[in-house]
Amino acid sequence: MTHRQDLLRAFDALLAPERFKDYGPNGLQVEGRDEVRRIVSGVTASRALIEAAVARKADAIFVHHGLFWRGQDGCVTGWMKQRLALLLAHDINLYAYHLPLDAHPELGNNAQLARQLALRATARFGEQDLGFLGERVDGAGFADSDVLATHVRAALGREVTCVPGHAGPIRRIGWCTGGAQSYFEAAIAAGAQAFITGEISEPQAHYARECGVTYLACGHHATERYGAPAVAGHVARELGLEHAFVDVDNPA
Structure with a gap:
């Protein structure tokens, strides 16, 4: 078990998001419960992935494609409302790293x-x-x-x-x-x-x-389905947490 801020520090130390000019925020995008025991990783913070994390009783989700991107209108409606409602209702932390996850020389x-x-x-x-x-x-x-x-x-x-x-x-x-x-x-x-x-x-x-x-x-x-489980699995092992990768099929 670890605190969500300690988990954030571990991800930041590994991926160094401050080095990148990116299209959206890297790090903790949605705050959930304080203590984290179980992480689910996936490519995109889709509703299907969040539902899978809920079913696995995850405390945190780690993804490459998060919820927030430059140029969005900022309205919490439709699909955005549905995803956020699930995360907030189940008190799940969402961590997302875009370009830093692409670039890591070993795990990216x-x-x-x-x-x-x-x-x-x-x-x-x-x-x-x-x-x-x-x-x-x-x-x-x-x-x-x-x-x-x-x-x-x-x-x-x-x-x-x-x-x-x-x-x-x-x-x-x-x-x-x-x-x-x-x-x-x-x-x-x-x-x-x-x-x-x-x-x-x-x-x-x-x-x-x-x-x-x-x-x-x-x-x-x-x-892009290999970096998220590599990074989340690495950090989970370092901190003694449980980790599972959920590959939500996508033809794109």
Whole structure:
């Protein structure tokens, strides 16, 4: 058992949110009960995740996508009311870390995606150094874009969108989880032969073909479902707390 403020300090010490310019508040977004024994982690603070936390009698929820974002109108209606009502009725603390969770070199989304894909990072690129650049752990590389796409598809257990750009073997790979299609140009400039992220927008297909760099969109949720349980599990072990990860399915 630990106090919610001690849990907040543990998350902050690990993820250093003060280093990032982010799209919403990082840390304790909704205050619940003082004492925490059980944490549930997930990707997004959806109603389904909160309901699962209630069923597991959780004292705290740890997520990548919290409730509050820059540009919201601030009205507590509809889905926002429903989520907040559940949290407040059951006195559950909500902790959310966005870019700090992407960036952590060992436990973050990018690092944990690399672990799933058997990649190792050798450099960073892009705004706030959120993009990772590296190669296959065994150094073997991939024979071509199709082989890389097959490898990613098998590792993540879902279909991927692949726009072949690089002709021939692929060794230098850039990646940035979630909605990081805007990092593609920085990955190209950093020397990547392929780029892996969650989403694709219209311009990236043209960049891939014209710049000779393969682009793989593998799902926003699918690429970001590893960091939250890694961080929450790590902190829970340090503080002697119970932890469970709930993966609410999302096709995006």
